[in-house]
Amino acid sequence: xxxxxxxxxxxxxxxxxxxxxxxxVLLGAVGVLSWGVLDHLQDRWASRxxxxxxxxxxxxxxxxMLAQLKRYLRQQKKAAQLFAEQRGTLAxxxxxxxxxxxxxxxPQVQMHSRRPPWLPSASILRNFTRSxxxxxxxxxxxxxxxxxxxxRGFNASxxxxxxxxxxxxxxxxxxTQVEGVPLFISASTITADDGQLLGVxxxxxxxxxxxxxxxxxxxxxxxxxVFIDERTKRVLSSSDPFxxxxxxxxxxxxxxxxxxxxxxxxxxxxxxxxxxxxxLMGRSNIALLHQEILKSGRAEKMTSAMVLISAFFLILFxxxxxxxxxxxxxxHFSEASLGVQLDVPKRGDQLFILQIILQRFSQEIxxxxxxxxxxxxxxxxxxxRLRVSEHRYRTLLENVTxxxxxxxxSGRFSYCSxxxxxxxxxxxxxxxxxxxxxxxxxxxxxxAHQVYDERARERWPLESFVSTMLHxxxxxxxxxxxxxxxxxxxxxxxxxxQGISRDITEKxxxxxxxxxxxxxxxxxxxxxxGNLLHESIGQSLQAIKLGLxxxxxxxxxxxxxxxxxxxxxxxxxxxxxxxxxxxxxxxLERMDLEEAVSWWCRRLSRNWPGEVxxxxxxxxxxxxxxxxxxxxxxxxxxxxxxxxxxxxxxxxIRLSRLPREGVVLRVADDxxxxxxxxxRSKAKGLGLSIIQEQADRxxxxxxxxxxxxxxxxxTVKVPE
Numbered sequence: 001x002x003x004x005x006x007x008x009x010x011x012x013x014x015x016x017x018x019x020x021x022x023x024x025v026l027l028g029a030v031g032v033l034s035w036g037v038l039d040h041l042q043d044r045w046a047s048r049x050x051x052x053x054x055x056x057x058x059x060x061x062x063x064x065m066l067a068q069l070k071r072y073l074r075q076q077k078k079a080a081q082l083f084a085e086q087r088g089t090l091a092x093x094x095x096x097x098x099x100x101x102x103x104x105x106x107p108q109v110q111m112h113s114r115r116p117p118w119l120p121s122a123s124i125l126r127n128f129t130r131s132x133x134x135x136x137x138x139x140x141x142x143x144x145x146x147x148x149x150x151x152r153g154f155n156a157s158x159x160x161x162x163x164x165x166x167x168x169x170x171x172x173x174x175x176t177q178v179e180g181v182p183l184f185i186s187a188s189t190i191t192a193d194d195g196q197l198l199g200v201x202x203x204x205x206x207x208x209x210x211x212x213x214x215x216x217x218x219x220x221x222x223x224x225x226v227f228i229d230e231r232t233k234r235v236l237s238s239s240d241p242f243x244x245x246x247x248x249x250x251x252x253x254x255x256x257x258x259x260x261x262x263x264x265x266x267x268x269x270x271x272x273x274x275x276x277x278x279x280l281m282g283r284s285n286i287a288l289l290h291q292e293i294l295k296s297g298r299a300e301k302m303t304s305a306m307v308l309i310s311a312f313f314l315i316l317f318x319x320x321x322x323x324x325x326x327x328x329x330x331x332h333f334s335e336a337s338l339g340v341q342l343d344v345p346k347r348g349d350q351l352f353i354l355q356i357i358l359q360r361f362s363q364e365i366x367x368x369x370x371x372x373x374x375x376x377x378x379x380x381x382x383x384x385r386l387r388v389s390e391h392r393y394r395t396l397l398e399n400v401t402x403x404x405x406x407x408x409x410s411g412r413f414s415y416c417s418x419x420x421x422x423x424x425x426x427x428x429x430x431x432x433x434x435x436x437x438x439x440x441x442x443x444x445x446x447x448a449h450q451v452y453d454e455r456a457r458e459r460w461p462l463e464s465f466v467s468t469m470l471h472x473x474x475x476x477x478x479x480x481x482x483x484x485x486x487x488x489x490x491x492x493x494x495x496x497x498q499g500i501s502r503d504i505t506e507k508x509x510x511x512x513x514x515x516x517x518x519x520x521x522x523x524x525x526x527x528x529x530g531n532l533l534h535e536s537i538g539q540s541l542q543a544i545k546l547g548l549x550x551x552x553x554x555x556x557x558x559x560x561x562x563x564x565x566x567x568x569x570x571x572x573x574x575x576x577x578x579x580x581x582x583x584x585x586x587x588l589e590r591m592d593l594e595e596a597v598s599w600w601c602r603r604l605s606r607n608w609p610g611e612v613x614x615x616x617x618x619x620x621x622x623x624x625x626x627x628x629x630x631x632x633x634x635x636x637x638x639x640x641x642x643x644x645x646x647x648x649x650x651x652x653i654r655l656s657r658l659p660r661e662g663v664v665l666r667v668a669d670d671x672x673x674x675x676x677x678x679x680r681s682k683a684k685g686l687g688l689s690i691i692q693e694q695a696d697r698x699x700x701x702x703x704x705x706x707x708x709x710x711x712x713x714x715t716v717k718v719p720e
Contacts, residue, residue: 058223058258058279059260061260062260062279065225065277065279066277068215069215069277072215073184076132076184076186076203077186080134080186080188080201080202080203081186081188083119083120083134083188083201084188084189084190084201085188088118088120089119089190090190090198092117093118093136093138093190093198094192094198096138097138097139097198101138101139101144107138107142107143107144109143109144109146109159110144110145111145111147111153111154111156112146112147115147116136116145116147118136118145118201119134119147131149131206131210131214132149132203132204132205133146133148133154133203133204133205134146134147134149134201134204135147135201135202135204136199136200136201136202137200137201137202138198138199139196139197139198141164141167141200143159143164155206158178158179158181158183158206160178160179162178163178163183163185166185167185167187167200167202175207180229180236181207181208181236182208182227182275183204183205183206183207184203184204184205184207185202185204185205186202186203186205187200187202187203188200188201207227207236208236208237209238209239209241209246211237212225212227212238212239213240213241215239216240223281224238224239224243224244224257224279224280224281225239225277225278225280226238226244226253226277226278227275227276227277227278228250228275228276228277229275230275230276233249233250233251234247234249234250235247235249235253236275244257244280253278253280256282256283257280257281257282258282258283259280260278260279260280260281401419401502402419402500402501402502402503403416403417403420403423403480403500403501403503404416404417404499404500405417405420405436405498405499405500405501406496406497407484408496409495411435411436411452411456411496412432412434412435413432413433413434413435413436414496415432416431416432423469423478423501423503424469424472425471425472425473426472436452439470440467440470441467441469444468448465448467451465456486456497459486459494460486461483461484461486462482462483462484462485462497462499464483465481465482465483466479466480466481466482467479467480467482468480478503479504479505480501480504481501482500482501482502483500483501484497484499484500485497485498485499592620592621593620593623593631593632593655593663594620594655596628596632597614597616597635597653598616600632600636601614601651601653608643610643610649611649611651612650612653613650613651614653615653615655616654616656617655617656617657617658618658620655620657623657623663623720624720626697627663627698627720630694630695630697630698631663631665631694631698631718633690633694634691634695634714635653635665635667637690637691637694638667638691638714639651639667641688642667642669642671642712646671646673646712648670648671649670649671650670651667651668652666652667652668652669653666661717662700662717662718663717663718664715664716664717665715665716665718666713666715666716667713667714668711668712668713669711670711671711672708672709672711673707673708673709673712674706674708675706675708688704691714691716694716695716695718698718700716700717700719701716701717702714702715702716703715703716
């Protein structure tokens, strides 16, 4: 019968009983057995552990109390020294000395009932224990005045001659004993500016019961603190005089109290008295505390057990519901996604039901695994092709001769190709987070920043933007031509610029050399043309002039007609000379630019009634002839425009050559002026295009400033 019952019970227990109920039954059985064993063992180790922890805790409190006691006395000493240094005390002693203090033979000690003038304010005195008393001695170490800060006043019987002598000889602070009472003494001398001793301010603090009560209250200490005489083994003073009275023996204390700390107390090396400091805890209180802890431990253990059982029950209930929900999800997935109906039990152990579901579900999964495997193989092949494509693109990007870059929406590098190392000497990672304007030459950085901001604001591309960037070594300059386009993310939001930069330094160098050679050829051609006009046509005109002058001297020819022809021929020779001077200013070969400008302006002043103001700055020796020639042509053209077209009456000419600015020529007049924007289409007729062309030949810049009626200022800057 029993065997048949067990045979029927175990399948029922395994399949039909819920999981939470199974675990709850097992947990209850284990809990009952464990409770009895733990409760029996608790009293054995709890008492020992409690005693060890209590003694260790109280011992730490005793050491802490001892350190606080020393610190407390040092604070009293420090404050007394500060009182002695205050100006009020010094002034009081000086006044008393002037009144004849030192002349009295046997002075009487005056005890003040209120704060004397040689002590600080009452609010400061409250920081002292109420057992403290202060005494003032004159320059002959005679006791003159006193004040007690205590509740009961100072015991006058303690003012023995030995105590007064100790104030003189005991040092800055120490502990002594008078009539069985331990006293803490601190004495501070007070001297005048010339070093004369005026008096002594003494602090006398009886280490009695009142002191310990104040100390106990000041630091919120537990238990009872007592001072014990080392010789008599009796209590000198107590922080609780109602429970521990004075003169109680150590043997009596040990019967009622647990003496946690029992140590000698020697304040300083100068102290002549040592005594013991003890920290007491009542034995009855310890026993009650022990019982309360055990009782609280049992209650806590019972509460913890109930909470633990409840938590386990709730967790199991929650887990059972999760398992049931998980089983339903598997069934729903099987029916909806796989089209398979799983026949499973609806009631019983959820783990058993889940096991059946997983077994049947795994069979269906196995059937579809082959299709998933084939799909995974195809996906891996696609990923491999993608990696090959990415590698090909990265290789192409890293080996292109141009620098490929990307800027984020704030204008900072988010990508740099390795080509940047060969161009500017930077590693790609060094530029990430930096702006390109940090690499551009300082004189171009502002303009580049402005151009980029305008383009980025309108989302315009960067086309053939030329800038000069500094190499990492700080010496080389690299000229780059940049092209870039803005790009957006998948939401259409602007994310920055992508582009390339090409090194055109060599190209620009060749263009500069070509421009230089062109200017040189033009100068040489002008020179040859000027020589031709001067040597051929000029000499012929001179010969004709001489012939006409000779004929005009003959009386048989009309003299007026001959003189008119000679005058016209003389004008033609002058005009030819001006043309040859413009084509080939030969004086530039024997003068520097400063001398040539000054000479030309002096020549102009002789033939023009206006005022010419010339000022030159810098050293023009060794200046390139091409620069001298073109700047002189610009000066000639500017002066011609001002005199012939603007009707100027005053000319201001400034010429400078400075190390960082290059050569600067500025010509300003007070003529009729012009509207620059509306005159650019007529620039050829006004000569401005000639000036601009000459400046461009030198690689410089020409700037025109003018308004109608206020003259014209032309500034040309040429780098060297």
